[in-house]
Amino acid sequence: MAYNDFQEYLARLEEAGKLHHILAPVDPAWEVAAVTRHMFERYAWPERRALCFDHVGQSQFPLVVGAVGASPSIYAMALSTEVDRIPAVWEKAQREPLEPEIVGTGLCKEVISKGDEVDLGILPHAIWTPGRDPGPFITAPLVVTREPETGVRNVGTYRLQVKGPGRLGIYMGHEKHALRHFRKYESMGKDMPVAIVIGADPTVTLASVTKFSYGTDEYRVAGGLRGEPVALVKCETVELEVPANAEIVLEGVMLNGVREEEGPFGEYTGYMGVHGLAPVIEISCMTRRRSPVYQAFLSQMPPSESSCIRSVGRAAALRRHLSGVLGLPVTDVHFPESGGATGMIVVALRKEHPQQVKEVIWATWSLMNKEPKYLVVVDDDIDIRNPFEVEWAMSFRSQPGRDLMVANDVIAIGLDPSTAPVDVPEHDPRRRLGSRLAVDATRKHAYPPDSRMPRQYLQTVHDRWSHYGFK
Secondary structure, eight states, X not given: OOOSSHHHHHHHHHHTTOEEEEOSOBOTTTHHHHHHHHHHHHSOGGGOOEEEESOBTTOSSOEEESTTTSSHHHHXXXXXXXXXXXXXXXXXXXXXXXXXXXOSOOGGGSEEEEGGGOOGGGXXXXXXXXXXXXXXXXXXOEEEEEOTTTOOEEEEOOOEEEEETTEEEEOOTTTOHHHHHHHHHHHTTOOEEEEEEESOOHHHHHHXXXXXXXXXXXXXXXXXXXXXXXXXXXXXXXSOEEETTOSEEEEEEEOTTOOEEEOOEEOTTSSEEOOEEEOEEEEEEEEEOSSXXXXXXXXXXXXXXXXXXXXXXXHHHHHIIIIIISOOOEEEEEOOGGGTTTSEEEEEEOOSSTTHHHHHHHHHHHHSSSOOSEEEXXXXXXXXXXXXXXXXXXXXXXXXXXXXXEEEEEEOOTTOTTSSOTTSOTTOGGGGEEEEEEEEESOOSOOOXXXXXXXXXXXXXXXXXXXXXXX
């Protein structure tokens, strides 16, 4: 069942007991981040909820965090499905995307401010790494751009530093699709039109943060996810389209030839993403609902919302590529949160012949062109979401001299602090160079029977735990 807008989705979360309102006033300079971080670190996935801060500083608008990635069950609700059906929903959406439809108007046009009337300060921006971030950042923006030659749209999520009432800095990493668009505009000596959506149907948000091949229109994928076309309206001041019922839309241009200091910012790696020269966006118009809800993501040190979103979404996309497209007997894929759902991947394989492991390795690296740094392939009897079992397989099913594969001089993971010292700026080419390691932790020959307790007995004991006097 498709959601009409972000607020309808939040109402569904609340009905399911997955949204917690914080009614007390909070300080955006530290308190929003501290409360959210405490919730993510205190509770495991099954207990985590989205948070709604109803009174943030002087803003009239509430801030919601964790709305799509506090837990896999919340991620599943965003897709109107169950956790075990997430890969199937993604598979269908990519196989059967739906063209968006243009409508005359929508909720995002209830209040329109242009030119000097635009004031980003009315929004409940928070500082997410108190004492280290240089100011507030917009962490859950859906940045809409258009390829100048083909006209194909891209919707991606990139951090935005609030620099003034109508000015933003943007970090787009290495070879991100919006950056490729911008380079083409600059080669023509032109500013690039940009629209920034804050708060939309959750399927659009999940499409925005998921990796697709260059030239994919994320609105089409979102249509496939929701089972209905995404309704779009035309912007007021730029030739772009945005979700008709979005909460907040910022329109403007990315300035040709202009670079300013951006960052540092607490990133998904658990370290501060270093500062550097980055493009600048000048805002020409803000449209919004009369009473919008501002959406944010928690990033910084895992576990976080961004690491959960990456873990679930990227696993579904990679599993489809390996098993659905290439026909490899891959039974499961996992991006551990501890690696920011980027630095490490574990793949379970029902191996049919020895060379199949290398097929999985090269196929994974071909799709995930910057990540992972560490790829572990295990047999399908291993629970790849249990680090203990993965480490057990690495310890006793692999030999370092035989089962390691290293790829040097490849594109590094963006923002990886291990690539260069902290005084090397983010835009420096030295930060682009990395390496990768793959481990074949599958059995290579006949093994004796394992000495593990049969899972059905463990499950029976788990279900009867209180019978043994435990809480």
